[in-house]
Amino acid sequence: MKLNRNNKGLAAEAAALRFLQQQGLTLVHQNFSCRYGEIDLIMREGITLVFIEVRLRSNPLFSSAGDSIHYFKQQKLVRAAQFYCQQQAVASPCRFDAVLYASQDQSVPVWIRNAIDT
Numbered sequence: 001m002k003l004n005r006n007n008k009g010l011a012a013e014a015a016a017l018r019f020l021q022q023q024g025l026t027l028v029h030q031n032f033s034c035r036y037g038e039i040d041l042i043m044r045e046g047i048t049l050v051f052i053e054v055r056l057r058s059n060p061l062f063s064s065a066g067d068s069i070h071y072f073k074q075q076k077l078v079r080a081a082q083f084y085c086q087q088q089a090v091a092s093p094c095r096f097d098a099v100l101y102a103s104q105d106q107s108v109p110v111w112i113r114n115a116i117d118t
Helices: 005-022 071-088
Strands: 026-034 037-045 048-056 094-101 110-112
Touching: 005 026, 005 037, 005 048, 005 094, 026 071, 037 071, 048 071, 071 094
Parallel strands: 048 094
Antiparallel strands: 026 037, 037 048, 094 110
């Protein structure tokens, strides 16, 4: 079966989830979607709620995985996270992380903690 862009993205999210669970994070919600945007993974590390954007870039001619999380995407993530926190009455500290894959080889992720400064 040939993987299309959506399948590659889902595979990257699954790989990121496994990686982060191995690092001790616990899944709270996957693919949270609201009118403000979508958050790929919401996980907990200790008392901190972590909103995670997963990015895969297989063609370096366009932009890197990290560069693709531009200002407007960051703002959508922040608004979606604020909505989630209000909806769930979250009172714990929060942060935004990114898990980046530079190719289809999803064995070597780059995990950036505090990827978005709010």
